[in-house]
Amino acid sequence: xxxxxxxxxxxxxxxxxxxxxxxxxxxxxxxxxxxxxxxxxxxxxxxxxxxxxxxxxxxxxxxxxxxxxxxxxxxxxxxxxxxxxxxxxxxxxxxxxxxxxxxxxxxxxxxxxxxxxxxxxxxxxxxxxxxxxxxxxxxxxxxxxxxxxxxxxxxxxxxxxxxxxxxxxxxxxxxxxxxxxxxxxxxxxxxxxxxxxxxxxxxxxxxxxxxxxxxxxxxxxxxxx
Amino acid sequence: xxxxxxxxxxxxxxxxxxxxxxxxxxxxxxxxxxxxxxxxxxxxxxxxxxxxxxxxxxxxxxxxxxxxxxxxxxxxxxxxxxxxxxxxxxxxxxxxxxxxxxxxxxxxxxxxxxxxxxxxxxxxxxxxxxxxxxxxxxxxxxxxxxxxxxxxxxxxxxxxxxxxxxxxxxxxxxxxxxxxxxxxxxxxxxxxxxxxxxxxxxxxxxxxxxxxxxxxxxxxxxxxxxxxxxxxxxxxxxxxxxxxx
Amino acid sequence: xxxxxxxxxxxxxxxxxxxxxxxxxxxxxxxxxxxxxxxxxxxxxxxxxxxxxxxxxxxxxxxxxxxxxxxxxxxxxxxxxxxxxxxxxxxxxxxxxxxxxxxxxxxxxxxxxxxxxxxxxxxxxxxxxxxxxxxxxxxxxxxxxxxxxxxxxxxxxxxxxxxxxxxxxxxxxxxxxxxxxxxxxxxxxxxxxxxxxxxxxxxxxxxxxxxxxxxxxxxxxxxxxxxxxxxxxxxxxxxxxx
Numbered sequence: 186x187x188x189x190x191x192x193x194x195x196x197x198x199x200x201x202x203x204x205x206x207x208x209x210x211x212x213x214x215x216x217x218x219x220x221x222x223x224x225x226x227x228x229x230x231x232x233x234x235x236x237x238x239x240x241x242x243x244x245x246x247x248x249x250x251x252x253x254x255x256x257x258x259x260x261x262x263x264x265x266x267x268x269x270x271x272x273x274x275x276x277x278x279x280x281x282x283x284x285x286x287x288x289x290x291x292x293x294x295x296x297x298x299x300x301x302x303x304x305x306x307x308x309x310x311x312x313x314x315x316x317x318x319x320x321x322x323x324x325x326x327x328x329x330x331x332x333x334x335x336x337x338x339x340x341x342x343x344x345x346x347x348x349x350x351x352x353x354x355x356x357x358x359x360x361x362x363x364x365x366x367x368x369x370x371x372x373x374x375x376x377x378x379x380x381x382x383x384x385x386x387x388x389x390x391x392x393x394x395x396x397x398x399x400x401x402x403x404x405x406x407x408x409x410x
Numbered sequence: 411x412x413x414x415x416x417x418x419x420x421x422x423x424x425x426x427x428x429x430x431x432x433x434x435x436x437x438x439x440x441x442x443x444x445x446x447x448x449x450x451x452x453x454x455x456x457x458x459x460x461x462x463x464x465x466x467x468x469x470x471x472x473x474x475x476x477x478x479x480x481x482x483x484x485x486x487x488x489x490x491x492x493x494x495x496x497x498x499x500x501x502x503x504x505x506x507x508x509x510x511x512x513x514x515x516x517x518x519x520x521x522x523x524x525x526x527x528x529x530x531x532x533x534x535x536x537x538x539x540x541x542x543x544x545x546x547x548x549x550x551x552x553x554x555x556x557x558x559x560x561x562x563x564x565x566x567x568x569x570x571x572x573x574x575x576x577x578x579x580x581x582x583x584x585x586x587x588x589x590x591x592x593x594x595x596x597x598x599x600x601x602x603x604x605x606x607x608x609x610x611x612x613x614x615x616x617x618x619x620x621x622x623x624x625x626x627x628x629x630x631x632x633x634x635x636x637x638x639x640x641x642x643x644x645x646x647x648x649x650x651x652x653x654x655x
Numbered sequence: 656x657x658x659x660x661x662x663x664x665x666x667x668x669x670x671x672x673x674x675x676x677x678x679x680x681x682x683x684x685x686x687x688x689x690x691x692x693x694x695x696x697x698x699x700x701x702x703x704x705x706x707x708x709x710x711x712x713x714x715x716x717x718x719x720x721x722x723x724x725x726x727x728x729x730x731x732x733x734x735x736x737x738x739x740x741x742x743x744x745x746x747x748x749x750x751x752x753x754x755x756x757x758x759x760x761x762x763x764x765x766x767x768x769x770x771x772x773x774x775x776x777x778x779x780x781x782x783x784x785x786x787x788x789x790x791x792x793x794x795x796x797x798x799x800x801x802x803x804x805x806x807x808x809x810x811x812x813x814x815x816x817x818x819x820x821x822x823x824x825x826x827x828x829x830x831x832x833x834x835x836x837x838x839x840x841x842x843x844x845x846x847x848x849x850x851x852x853x854x855x856x857x858x859x860x861x862x863x864x865x866x867x868x869x870x871x872x873x874x875x876x877x878x879x880x881x882x883x884x885x886x887x888x889x890x891x892x893x894x895x896x897x
Binding site: 262272273275279294334 | 694754762
Binding site: 539544546549553557567573575577586589 | 819822823826827829830831832833836839840842843844845846847850851854870871874877878881882885889892893
């Protein structure tokens, strides 16, 4: 399956903030069933790159392709194919877990939303707390719900910006299991993390962003899973 | 390198601008002479009002310049939204900046004249109301522009604001006119309610034309200078960026 | 084209048509209102400010004005204008403060659906506050504002205010000095609405012929229609770039 058009392809992406170039000619591609990790120090441009791929940020030069579609020419319908886990949980803290997911289910026109929400809440072990406002959730629960929100519409392209930050051991194991499932499900996953060991454990390939340039890391030390 | 040669080329563009400057100085000198010396006295006025009415040449001239600024902001903003070229935004911004100065002149000269003519510095006449609101919109526009890092975002957002403002101004005028009106309508004949009208003699008409042209040329000269300045600023920024890399 | 993107059949399927559009508008509005019902941070603040402002005006004009009818139209609309700014700040402010705006922008919906959802929520907040303000003014100034044409004018003025105000709130939310800037941008553009609103209220309170009042209703209708059209045209541009 990896011989096809990659689901995510960045072609010489360049981005400036003010006068500073935060990304310089970054090219990468992720196929279905593949997980690519981005590592790099704070401010190396990881988040910017992920935001560009998610269509949240304009690029100054280059192009991002999602499958056969160039983002620069894409209709807003393209967003139906992208799931994002951001730094912020993207949840309304006054609403309950169920209400949050219901809201996003409506925004994505989900069919059989209730069923899907129930399954997700069970899978992420949030079912007992489903009717509590999100603001009472712990960091780990919040992050799990954020991931549930991101995959609510079963997007083929997943973008996770440091999904492991602040997660407890249990939630980390859940995340690892989920990533494995994405790989089996032929989804393309682009993930950023601080933790190189975790990146090695999770992904098929690792790239490092340094001063806006992308360096592939080939000597992958795969740790035991 | 390419930016450097562009900078050099814009230097040669200075000649027409210099000519425009000289023209502006001459027409403005002519306008002052025509308004203060050449133009005859208004026949139907006497005393203090007779002297005060000469501010009218300055008032109308500034008004023309302010109006050009207003139109320039709309054309520049619409141009930016259609083409997404930052140069249109520079024209809009420069128009607003210069239009604001003349807008202040309009309000100031009007108030100075209004005291002897209407016995008050200010009334809520539709033209006064509209002029004041427009100047406030200009000021808001300039404050708004300050708040953005990215030039593209700044251009986009201020263009959107300028278009909203453009649509609201005629409505302000219309509703203020429905409210009341005492402003003299000099050229369009008599207005029953207006106070302080004066008849327009031949020399007065000529002086009026001269000052209108003079202020328009002055506005254009200032506008071209400001746009040139803005584009040079952008070039400097570009060069700094290239040096840093 | 899109099918190649899906690993397997996506559960999320495009629904087009006006009904689907309205459902998204409704979803955004309902989400905002539900959040507000729990947090009570917008309407309560606005209402408190409105009542407080009415009291301050009462103190300021007491004994200085022969008849309250002379100042109540102005007081009403000044309070509506200033109170509204408080609510509009939060409309997008709360979304950016908690980072939830990103989630909204990621959704495959028209930006204008988000905008109209916010307009609807803001309109509701404004109307609730006005429903409280009118009796307050009745008590403090003994002027009855509950007359059909005044209420119609208030409704239309508030609609226009919500249309322009929500858009400007979206414009200023990414600016550095958004709290201070919003009223400065907003008030001059609201001038026609303010003049028409005050005049209409005055016409009715002075018991002048109804024909005069309808002219002002006409201006309000023109204002609403014009800015609704331009907002629809321009709103999608606001978030097209980062």
